[in-house]
Amino acid sequence: MHFMSESATTSLREQKRWETSQRITLCAQRLTDEHGLDGFTMDDLAGAAEVSRRTLFNYFPSKLDAVLGEHPEIPPAVLATFHTGGPHGDLVEDLAELARAVLAVKQPDRGQVELVRRLMSTNPRLLVAAHERFEGITEEFTELVLEREGAGFDRARARLLLRLLLALFDTALVELLQEGETRSLDELFEVQLATTRQLFTS
Amino acid sequence: MHFMSESATTSLREQKRWETSQRITLCAQRLTDEHGLDGFTMDDLAGAAEVSRRTLFNYFPSKLDAVLGEHPEIPPAVLATFHTGGPHGDLVEDLAELARAVLAVKQPDRGQVELVRRLMSTNPRLLVAAHERFEGITEEFTELVLEREGAGFDRARARLLLRLLLALFDTALVELLQEGETRSLDELFEVQLATTRQLFTS
DNA sequence: GACATGAAGTGCATTCTTGCACTATCAATC
DNA sequence: GATTGATAGTGCAAGAATGCACTTCATGTC
Incomplete structure (x- = not known):
């Protein structure tokens, strides 16, 4: 059967x-x-x-x-790949790959995101906790980048990159709320990533 | 809250x-x-x-x-009461009380009973197993009756009583199928019990 | 201020669920 | 009639859920 x-x-x-x-x-x-x-x-x-x-x-x-x-959890295999030079070899693209892995595990829908954001704005303590958590994630991944790129990579530079990516992710979340139901979060993430690339590729 | x-x-x-x-x-x-x-x-x-x-x-x-x-399970407290002479002192009435306790735990509905009976008729092995189970229950309760009534009580008499009650119960189940949705199993059980009393109280 | 109350969080023993490797049987196939 | 494969059922160890007693802390009450 x-x-x-x-x-x-x-x-x-x-x-x-x-x-x-x-x-x-x-x-x-x-x-x-x-x-x-x-x-x-x-x-x-x-x-x-x-x-x-x-x-x-x-x-x-x-x-x-x-x-x-x-905490969002990334499959060990994906993490290992990143650690040894990522699937593409390009740092930004490989970090994006990690983000995709996170989204692959659980794609929050509009209602979820809406609810969580409402909770944040209503309840400061939650916002504080969330902020701390994001700090933690930033540090964690910064460390990961340094391990991958070697000691030659500047810590501040890594941290900036992580902050940028988190902001990019956050923007995708806001977009999800503003849009109709037309595009899902992973699609919106790709859009933000492409736009960012465009903005900085003079 | x-x-x-x-x-x-x-x-x-x-x-x-x-x-x-x-x-x-x-x-x-x-x-x-x-x-x-x-x-x-x-x-x-x-x-x-x-x-x-x-x-x-x-x-x-x-x-x-x-x-x-x-197996239908009777709350230990109810069982203990029965063992020490039951709530009423009348053997039949006290056994009926045990039956009520069983029904209080789980009242099967029409659909359930219907399904199980269909399974029985379709699948002989199930019928055999069910029969064995009923034999077991009969013996178990017979033992209980003997413990309560003392050695003076005839085992065959106890067994007869249990068989009668099981038949009574089974009739209630059949009635549940024949009736519209008018009466629930515990009500039907009471009806069968009353009728039986009437039949034997010449 | 002493004190009671209620709720967060922890330690630990018990019970339950799972995973996995195993045996026993039966039926089909060669 | 040996062999293979599928399925029922069991033993055991690791992991997870529960119950309960406990500590800590904040808040309100006398």
Whole structure:
């Protein structure tokens, strides 16, 4: 017979872990939207996500982290390729490849992005946490670039590049909100990337 | 806040275990209905019920058992009450109380009963297994009656009583199919019980 | 200010789920 | 009639979810 094949690449365990993580974050975001960050308890969230309160803390170290969701994760294989000189050899193009890998894992839709942005603007603490997280990501990837390019590469230069790419990504998110439903996030990312190239290629 | 109270009497663990058990059996019955007992593998069932194949065997010792579902379980408190002379002191009435406890745990609906009966008639092996199970239940409760009533009570008499009650229960199930949706199983059980009393209380 | 209350977060033992390698059987095929 | 392949069922170890008791901290109340 053979129904339910879906994807042979992820074990049942990974799949369920992912679903639970997503469910927790989605519930946390909805609760925050409806009642504010302090308007619900971890017990409420546990109930909504249908897990125990303890399990919540197995997934996320704090309430804020639960709302923000899991760090974007890049498949080790893709990361390894980047580390050894990337698939194309061009730094910018290879970083873009990493971004594509992130988008391949989970493509947030318009509603998701809209909700998260609303939460940010309503709730400063979330914004702070998100900002810190982005700082962390910047550093992390800066380090990655330095490892790849060798000690000759200037740290400040790497950091600038990462900041630029994050800004580019963020712009794509805003575009997603402004557009009708015409283009998906990965498409918009490509557009921003092309435009940026055009702008700087005199 | 406090949404999601539902029932404080069952722990999250018990609740999830129950749901999984029910999901497995429901899927197993549907698969049997659509493809026959040998028309699907345990792997298929695992996929349909969204658990690992191993977990299937944690719940049920065999494929047949998965299709038949879990033994009806009576809350220990109710059982203890019966054991020490029952809530009313009248043997028949107290056994009826046990039956009510079973129905209180899970009330199968018309569709469920219909499906299971169809499976039975289509698939002899299931019927055999079900029959064996009923034999087991009879013995189990016979033992219970003997423990309660003391050694003075005749084993054959206890067994007869249990057989009668099971027949009564089975009649209620058939009635559930024949009726429109007018009465639920527990109501029908009461009707059969009353009628039986009438028949034998000359 | 002492004190109670409620909620976040942690440590740890228990139970459950999964993955994987294994055996046993049965049926088809050569 | 040996062999191969598919499927039922089991043993065991690793990983995940739960329950519960605990600490910490903030806020409100007397």
